[in-house]
Amino acid sequence: MPVTLVDRLPLPNLKVYTTGSVCLLSIAVYYALSVTSDPNWRVNATLQRQGAMVEEGDVKMVPPTQVIPANGTRNYTDQFIDVMSFMMQEPLCMWTLVNLAYCFLTLFGFLLQRVVFGVLRVSEAQRVKDKFWNYLFYKFIFVFGVINVQYMDEVMLWCSWFTLIGFLHIFGQLCRDRYEYLSSSPNASRWAHVRLICLLAGILVASVALMGVAIKWGIPAGRDTFAFMAAEVRIIESPLYLCFFFNVSITDIRFNNICSVGVQSVSLIVELLHVVHMVVYSNMLVSMASLVLLMQLRHLLHELQARVRRHRLYTSLATHMSQNYPMASKEEVEKNQDNCAICWEPMKEARKLPCSHLFHKMTKQIYNAKVDGCRSRRRPRHTFHDQIDQIIYKQVHQMFPQYSLGVLAADIASTRSADLTLENILEGRLAVVPPPTPLPLAEPSPMGMRFSKSATERQVSLQRRKDMLIANARKRYLEKMGSEAAGQADLDAPTTSAHS
Amino acid sequence: MAGSALRRLMAEYKQLTLNPPEGILAGPINEENFFEWEALITGPEGTCFEGGIFPAKLIFPPDYPLSPPKMQFICEMFHPNIYADGRVCISILHAPGDDPMGYESSAERWSPVQSVEKILLSVVSMLAEPNDESGANVDAAKMWREDREQFNKIAERLVRRTLGLPPP
Numbered sequence: 001m002p003v004t005l006v007d008r009l010p011l012p013n014l015k016v017y018t019t020g021s022v023c024l025l026s027i028a029v030y031y032a033l034s035v036t037s038d039p040n041w042r043v044n045a046t047l048q049r050q051g052a053m054v055e056e057g058d059v060k061m062v063p064p065t066q067v068i069p070a071n072g073t074r075n076y077t078d079q080f081i082d083v084m085s086f087m088m089q090e091p092l093c094m095w096t097l098v099n100l101a102y103c104f105l106t107l108f109g110f111l112l113q114r115v116v117f118g119v120l121r122v123s124e125a126q127r128v129k130d131k132f133w134n135y136l137f138y139k140f141i142f143v144f145g146v147i148n149v150q151y152m153d154e155v156m157l158w159c160s161w162f163t164l165i166g167f168l169h170i171f172g173q174l175c176r177d178r179y180e181y182l183s184s185s186p187n188a189s190r191w192a193h194v195r196l197i198c199l200l201a202g203i204l205v206a207s208v209a210l211m212g213v214a215i216k217w218g219i220p221a222g223r224d225t226f227a228f229m230a231a232e233v234r235i236i237e238s239p240l241y242l243c244f245f246f247n248v249s250i251t252d253i254r255f256n257n258i259c260s261v262g263v264q265s266v267s268l269i270v271e272l273l274h275v276v277h278m279v280v281y282s283n284m285l286v287s288m289a290s291l292v293l294l295m296q297l298r299h300l301l302h303e304l305q306a307r308v309r310r311h312r313l314y315t316s317l318a319t320h321m322s323q324n325y326p327m328a329s330k331e332e333v334e335k336n337q338d339n340c341a342i343c344w345e346p347m348k349e350a351r352k353l354p355c356s357h358l359f360h361k362m363t364k365q366i367y368n369a370k371v372d373g374c375r376s377r378r379r380p381r382h383t384f385h386d387q388i389d390q391i392i393y394k395q396v397h398q399m400f401p402q403y404s405l406g407v408l409a410a411d412i413a414s415t416r417s418a419d420l421t422l423e424n425i426l427e428g429r430l431a432v433v434p435p436p437t438p439l440p441l442a443e444p445s446p447m448g449m450r451f452s453k454s455a456t457e458r459q460v461s462l463q464r465r466k467d468m469l470i471a472n473a474r475k476r477y478l479e480k481m482g483s484e485a486a487g488q489a490d491l492d493a494p495t496t497s498a499h500s
Numbered sequence: 501m502a503g504s505a506l507r508r509l510m511a512e513y514k515q516l517t518l519n520p521p522e523g524i525l526a527g528p529i530n531e532e533n534f535f536e537w538e539a540l541i542t543g544p545e546g547t548c549f550e551g552g553i554f555p556a557k558l559i560f561p562p563d564y565p566l567s568p569p570k571m572q573f574i575c576e577m578f579h580p581n582i583y584a585d586g587r588v589c590i591s592i593l594h595a596p597g598d599d600p601m602g603y604e605s606s607a608e609r610w611s612p613v614q615s616v617e618k619i620l621l622s623v624v625s626m627l628a629e630p631n632d633e634s635g636a637n638v639d640a641a642k643m644w645r646e647d648r649e650q651f652n653k654i655a656e657r658l659v660r661r662t663l664g665l666p667p668p
Contacts, residue, residue, distance in 0.1 A: 183503045185532065342565060342612040343504055344511040451514045455531040462517075462527040469525055469540055470553050474663045477551040 014110060021096075021103040028087060028096040036082040098156070102163070109167060116195045117178055124177045131173050135166050138296070145289025146282040147228070164210060165232045168203050172238030175200055179242055200239045207236040224281055231274035237267040261311050268307065272300045505564040509534050512616050524620050526558070535560040538574075539620055543659060544628040548652040552659035556588070556623075558616065568593050568610035571619065575662050578654045580630040580641035589636035592622045 012020070087093035113120065120128070139162045149155050175196055182192060211233060218226035240263050275297045279290055328336075339346050452458045509528075516526050523542030528534050537558040543549030555574050561567040571593055573586035581589045591608045608622070632641045643651045657667050 183506070185506075185534070344508050451517045458517075458527070459531055462525070466525055466540055469523075469542070470663065473542060473551055473553045474665065477659070477663055477665070480551070
């Protein structure tokens with residue numbers, strides 16, 4: 001994609017850009033001041049314009065209509081208004097103002113990023129970069145390829161609209177990446193979560209405001225324009241999606257799943273319709289723009305299909321579980337001392353298996369892990385069927401941990417169906433391998449080892465134990481080798497980082 | 501999501517810290533990234549690897565424990581079941597269905613009820629009893645079968661190196 005090329009563009013960094021913008025602005029203001037300091041600048045400007053239109057117009061025919069009093073009586077407000085209106089009229093000054101607005105937005109974005117995210121991780125920065133250039137590319141195609149704007153002010157309007165949308169998009173994406181990172185880091189502070197939630201709320205409010213703008217100004221501009229603007233409602237996907245995840249522990253798993261899947265599919269469908277609309281609107285199937293759009297369309301269709309398939313798989317597994325394996329009663333769960341063998345956590349709710357083993361209720365997290373596992377395509381050589389098989393193995397194995405995966409795999413391979421295998425198991429046709437007993441979580445041992453709550457302390461203690469292990473091993477080895485060898489080796493032996 | 505993987509890894513880390521198996525140490529290299537661990541494995545007694553402390557890296561997938569981690573020794577190794585780059589070829593690290601060599605017994609495969617501790621114990625027993633049918637390192641397998649003395653010499657050199665001692 002164009003991203004690799006873009007990396008080589010000599011883009012100025014933020015400091016240079018800001019300085020340049022401020023310089024340009026001061027030049028423009030100076031120019032505007034010097035022009036407007038002439039009390040008759042309005043007349044002159046009109047004259048110039050008229051002179052341009054009517055080349056032989058007699059200057060004297062347009063006398064100054066009103067004589068503006070001398071400088072001393074003009075106050076600063078008037079002067080300011082004069083300067084502003086002059087700058088709005090003058091194209092060069094106008095561009096400087098636009099540039100300044102972008103500069104402010106960039107600075108604001110930068111500030112926001114520093115406050116909420118701190119320094120971006122490499123992968124986050126890369127994602128943002130990709131997203132930004134992709135967005136720019138598609139919107140360029142939209143503005144110049146699809147709606148074919150003719151006038152400068154139209155271009156300006158669309159540009160400012162897409163700038164705001166893009167701004168929210170990028171921060172939504174950042175929030176998502178950061179949330180995933182936080183959820184996989186054990187030492188994430190509560191404060192980081194709070195900042196993230198605040199930003200998400202801000203994005204949500206801004207998105208709603210933008211939708212208001214679309215309704216207010218989009219509808220009068222015609223149905224197509226409104227549809228194009230309204231399609232950007234997708235920006236609220238990321239924040240909404242994350243909101244569901246933040247609630248993951250509170251809300252019901254089933255409901256939660258439906259919500260997040262719903263939001264994602266609605267967003268996909270809206271995007272799909274948007275692209276179709278663009279193709280139909282541009283009304284020229286043989287052009288570069290429509291080619292790009294059709295490719296996009298294909299990609300979206302694939303995505304949507306995959307999502308529907310994943311959801312169907314999940315629901316079928318979920319219903320299968322709930323139909324065949326009843327929830328264990330409270331007493332049974334209390335009587336059972338072990339933790340869940342898969343997630344090693346105490347069970348509050350469990351499903352009962354025919355062999356009377358209890359298992360953790362299939363958790364949302366595990367489901368997600370599975371779905372993510374498929375999505376990340378870590379095993380490109382597997383076809384989708386293989387992936388389903390993988391999931392079935394794991395699923396069946398979770399229900400019947402006493403069967404090793406090998407036995408299950410062999411049986412599934414021969415029956416080619418999870419249901420048949422389940423039947424085989426239930427009717428005892430499959431040889432039972434002794435169940436791997438889940439390891440009980442350790443009580444503090446008498447050896448004085450302890451598991452600190454602080455990350456640094458844990459790390460230090462681990463390093464100390466490593467050093468001790470190596471030192472002890474060396475001592476034992478040298479003792480074994482005899483005193484002569486020991487004496488010689490001890491002189492040369494480095495004392496630390498023996499394994500590096 | 502990686503949340504459940506993280507909780508489980510934390511539980512395993514705790515378990516390994518409080519009740520460490522003899523001669524085995526494992527934990528995250530840096531707590532910023534809980535999905536990358538370093539393990540130190542003591543060579544089993546009575547074998548040619550006796551006394552050595554072999555460091556290895558464990559990389560966990562985000563959907564751990566549904567998928568197995570990857571394990572790679574970060575010191576020089578010479579063993580029939582360890583590739584030249586240190587990757588370990590052992591059945592407990594392979595999910596059922598993907599069998600790179602095509603003849604692993606299906607009994608001892610990865611499943612979510614396995615754990616880091618079990619992997620490391622399996623590796624210890626692999627060090628003690630190489631499976632010379634697996635061809636992760638063909639030279640080592642051949643030498644193990646045909647020239648045990650030379651193999652022991654090489655192992656001895658490796659052991660000394662891991663302990664930071666000069667070769668004999």
